[in-house]
Amino acid sequence: xxxxxxxxxxxxxxxxxxxxxxxxxxxxxxxxxxxxxxxxxxxxxxxxxxxxxxxxxxxxxxxxxxxxxxxxxxxxxxxxxxxxxxxxxxxxxxxxxxxxxxxxxxxxxxxxxxxxxxxxxxxxxxxxxxxxxxxxxxxxxxxxxxxxxxxxxxxxxxxxxxxxxxxxxxxxxxxxxxxxxxxxxxxxxxxxxxxxxxxxxxxxxxxxxxxxxxxxxxxxxxxxxxxxxxxxxxxxxxxxxxxxxxxxxxxxxxxxxxxxx
Numbered sequence: 649x650x651x652x653x654x655x656x657x658x659x660x661x662x663x664x665x666x667x668x669x670x671x672x673x674x675x676x677x678x679x680x681x682x683x684x685x686x687x688x689x690x691x692x693x694x695x696x697x698x699x700x701x702x703x704x705x706x707x708x709x710x711x712x713x714x715x716x717x718x719x720x721x722x723x724x725x726x727x728x729x730x731x732x733x734x735x736x737x738x739x740x741x742x743x744x745x746x747x748x749x750x751x752x753x754x755x756x757x758x759x760x761x762x763x764x765x766x767x768x769x770x771x772x773x774x775x776x777x778x779x780x781x782x783x784x785x786x787x788x789x790x791x792x793x794x795x796x797x798x799x800x801x802x803x804x805x806x807x808x809x810x811x812x813x814x815x816x817x818x819x820x821x822x823x824x825x826x827x828x829x830x831x832x833x834x835x836x837x838x839x840x841x842x843x844x845x846x847x848x849x850x851x852x853x854x855x856x857x858x859x860x861x862x863x864x865x866x867x868x869x870x871x872x873x874x875x876x877x878x879x880x881x882x883x884x885x886x887x888x889x890x891x892x893x894x895x896x897x898x899x900x901x902x903x904x905x906x907x908x909x
Contacts, residue, residue, distance in 0.1 A: 652765055656772035664776035667734070668783040671726060675784050678722045679791035682714050714797045715876040718788070723872035727811050731780070732818040732866070733843055735773060739822025740839035742769045743904060745832040752909050763901040766823065770897060773819045781808040800879065807875040810882070813889035814870035818843055820896030821866075827904040866892060 743766060746752040755765065785808045792799045822839040829835040850862035862868050869885030869892075 650768060652760070653768035653771045656769050657775045660772055660775040664779040667776050668780045671731070671780050671784050672787040674726050675718075675722055675788045676791045678718055679714070679788065679795060679797075681721075682717045682797070683795055685717065713877075714792060714799065715803075716873070718799075719872040719876045722788070723807065723811075723876070727872065728814075728867055728870065729844075729847065731811075731815055732847070733840055735777065735815050735819040736822040736825075736839040736843040737836050738776075739770065739773060739819040740825045740835040741832045742766065742823055743826040743900075744829055744835040745826075747830045747909060748832045756909070762905045766827065766901050766904050767897060770819065770823050770900075773816065777812055777815045777819075781812060784808065799876075803875050803879055806881050807872055810870060810875065810886050813886050813893060814866055817866040817889045817893045817896070820893045820900070823900045824896050824903075827900045827907065 743752070746755060756762065785804045788804055789799060789801060821843050822835075825835040825839040825842070826832075829838060846862075846865040847867050850865035850867050853859050853862050866889055869882065869888050871882065871885075874880050874882060
């Protein structure tokens with residue numbers, strides 16, 4: 649069992665290492681840049697200088713501390729946006745790429761159900777998701793120590809743990825696009841557009857009469873500011889993200905089973 653999961657996981661190891669290295673460099677640069685920003689200007693004034701749409705889009709609460717600076721520069725930008733888009737894009741090729749290249753008929757000629765194939769290949773996303781969330785927090789904590797700043801180890805670890813269901817939920821959006829479209833390039837563009845679109849909807853409608861529309865966005869349930877600045881962990885939000893991921897996977901499997909190849 650789990651042959652497809654193991655095969656795809658092995659294929660993702662190299663890319664996972666590159667991804668972890670890239671995000672670790674981004675983390676180290678963000679920590680290294682913080683003293684220059686804090687010495688150059690008052691961070692509260694910098695916060696006030698941002699346009700209101702940018703403050704909403706990046707959920708800027710404060711940049712006067714390393715925690716607030718990282719919440720914006722590393723986690724809102726790097727995790728919520730970049731990695732969210734990356735895993736939606738990556739998952740969008742799980743099914744569509746094999747259909748696009750004419751390999752799906754060969755795969756389905758083996759004694760394997762479509763549900764199992766989709767689930768195991770989706771599960772292989774766990775390799776890059778876990779890798780980037782194991783390596784990067786170590787870099788963040790070590791870099792902070794090197795510049796003479798302290799961060800709560802518990803809060804940093806908790807933040808990365810809570811990001812795992814968020815990234816899987818974004819991957820679920822990509823998986824759904826992958827079973828809806830035959831061409832991988834189309835599925836990937838749709839996954840990117842939908843993921844970024846619901847991010848904008850959630851961020852720009854917060855605090856308005858239409859705030860309820862943002863409930864479909866995974867971004868609503870993963871807030872780096874809450875963890876780093878307040879030390880609070882939204883376990884209910886994590887449960888919602890797990891439910892969202894599960895629902896997306898089930899819908900994707902159901903559609904994949906019923907569609908013609």
